Amino acid sequence: MNNTYDELKDIFNNVINEYNIKPYNIKVIQNEGLKTLWKFDYDSKSMCLKRFRHTKEKIIFSVNAQRYIKENGGLVPYVYSNKAGQHITEYMGQLFVMYEWINGRDLNFTRSSDFKYGIEGLALFHKASKGYKAPEGAKISSKLGRWPEQYGSMRKRMLKWKDIANSKVSNNSYKVYLEYIDDIINLCDKALDVLESSSYDKLTQVELYESSLCHQDYGSGNAILSQEEVYVIDLDGVTYDLVARDLRKIIGKRAEKRGSWDVNDINRILDYYERNNKLTLEDKKMLKADLMFPHWFFGTIKNIFSKNKLVNPGKIAKIAKLEKEKIKVLDKWIIK
The missing domain is CATH 3.30.200.20 (Phosphorylase Kinase; domain 1)
Structure with missing residues (x-):
């Protein structure tokens, strides 16, 4: 109220x-x-x-x-x-x-020049956040080292929802869910395999202050252009994690809006980012693994099963196809 x-x-x-x-x-x-x-x-x-x-x-x-x-x-x-x-x-x-x-204007991430400023600003934010030690009395937020657990948990929930959908096949949304869920589970497994064969454990078994902080909600509304500099605001949700977390969300949101994945767009984003914060090959491999996981499908269908919200069957099919199509794009992405 x-x-x-x-x-x-x-x-x-x-x-x-x-x-x-x-x-x-x-x-x-x-x-x-x-x-x-x-x-x-x-x-x-x-x-x-x-x-x-x-x-x-x-x-x-x-x-x-x-x-x-x-x-x-x-x-x-x-x-x-x-x-x-x-x-x-x-x-x-x-x-x-x-x-x-901060007196300035909101960056419009759909405008190419603003988007470039925004990614460069995010890189500076990540760089400056390294070294933060939370004071006594703080509730520490960290996703560092938890990706396999989180992926596994989301995979398990989607399989549970498959059982629910099988019991109510007359529901059109459930019917579409069942049509795509096996392919989506395969994506989960592929992402988990990539993580298991990577240096994820080594990269995340560090002191929290050695990690960067991720904003988790970076984009239009949280980036202000003021005198040719980008200020980051609304840090309420910051968490310790690999910088790939913020990059994955930005790349995925653009693919969702565009309705397709574009390897050139991924490379362009990383080029902007690395002007202010260099990424290692392992950092990029972590980004690839995180992009592989079907976060966007999960985010769409959890509204049906966890929040009892109606979701158009066409929307489920559209996001499922987008998830499936990214495999060939990510396979073509040569990490340098």
């Missing part, structure tokens, strides 16, 4: 009292349940106050990650401390953080 205007005004004033500032030009930018964002000006600077719906332990992890990246030369908003020197302010059992507001 969203707060009323008067309630939001009262909350803002009480929280802002914890900072040594007198804001003006105050606007509510976002008001979605607990997740609220106020923008305001102070001392000729734009700032914002964010109310979180996460636990304090989770916020400690992401806020301190952002502070580390900023101090390490990364382009992320500055995090302000309150009068007590704390970066998280508590009021009425709710949690707030004050950030620098």
